[in-house]
Amino acid sequence: MPDTNRDAVGRALDLLSRALASFIDGVALPKLPPGTDWPALLDSAGTGEDRSGDVRLQLRMLIEPVGAYGHLCEDDLTGAATRTASELISVADHFSDGGAFSADAAGEAIDRCARLLQAIGARDDAVLVREHHAGLVEQPAIDPSIPDDRTTTVQSQPMATVAPPDTGSTVDASAAQGVRIELSAMPILSYAIAHNRVPVIRQIAIRQPVEPVRGAQLTLGI
Numbered sequence: 001m002p003d004t005n006r007d008a009v010g011r012a013l014d015l016l017s018r019a020l021a022s023f024i025d026g027v028a029l030p031k032l033p034p035g036t037d038w039p040a041l042l043d044s045a046g047t048g049e050d051r052s053g054d055v056r057l058q059l060r061m062l063i064e065p066v067g068a069y070g071h072l073c074e075d076d077l078t079g080a081a082t083r084t085a086s087e088l089i090s091v092a093d094h095f096s097d098g099g100a101f102s103a104d105a106a107g108e109a110i111d112r113c114a115r116l117l118q119a120i121g122a123r124d125d126a127v128l129v130r131e132h133h134a135g136l137v138e139q140p141a142i143d144p145s146i147p148d149d150r151t152t153t154v155q156s157q158p159m160a161t162v163a164p165p166d167t168g169s170t171v172d173a174s175a176a177q178g179v180r181i182e183l184s185a186m187p188i189l190s191y192a193i194a195h196n197r198v199p200v201i202r203q204i205a206i207r208q209p210v211e212p213v214r215g216a217q218l219t220l221g222i
Contacts, residue, residue, distance in 0.1 A: 005106035009095055012113040012129045016088075017055040019122035024052075024061055028072035041067035056092045059085045081119035084112050180207040181218070 024038075032038060039051040042060050051057055062073045062085040074082070091109045094101075101109065110129055117126035182205040201220065 005101040005103055006095070006099075009091070009101050009106050009109045012110045013055050013092060013095060015125050015129050016113045016117060017053060017058060019117055019120060019125050020055065020058040020062075021053060023120045023122075024058060024073075027076045028061060028066070031072050032066070032069060038066055041069075056089060056096065059089045059092060078119060081116060084116045084119070088112050088116060181205070182207065 028038070029036075038061065039054065039057045042057055042064060043051075062077060063071075063082050065071050077085075088109070091112065114126045114129040117123070117129060183201070183203075204218070204220075206218065
């Protein structure tokens, strides 16, 4: 399958993230106590995983105060660079949410990545990022074959009986009728989503208007 504009933006963000990691290591981390978990200072809702390679947090590190330590990068960036970093946060958020990019939007995103790379001294990476302009194609920002509504509601079908392996008991088919499964998921799948470990399934809600259905199992396949 040919690359999409989104793939080109993903590669640009990957290059930017690697360069930002080196920049942060050299500029910001020496101003923090050894071993400080700086991503947690920017975003306390973390999962305990190492998020220092998350480009969204890296960009925030450039422009936001890091807890009580304040702004750690402002002395090493121009005003134009901080504005570009701020603009790229929305680009990275859109990418993380699975959003598509028109040729114009992708071109602007790639150009901003290149300008920020230039500003932090990663000139070779800036040249590489600009090469991604060549593969951009005119396409709608959202594939018209994909519904805008990302939440799909599925009405369950009557079943005979279900025998849960854990208990050996059965579930009456009448109890399963009326169950609604609401699934909120990404409208598209791509290598970039998998590479950046973006969750595909955001939320699953199972609604049973009558008696609870005990011992039921839900299996998802992509």
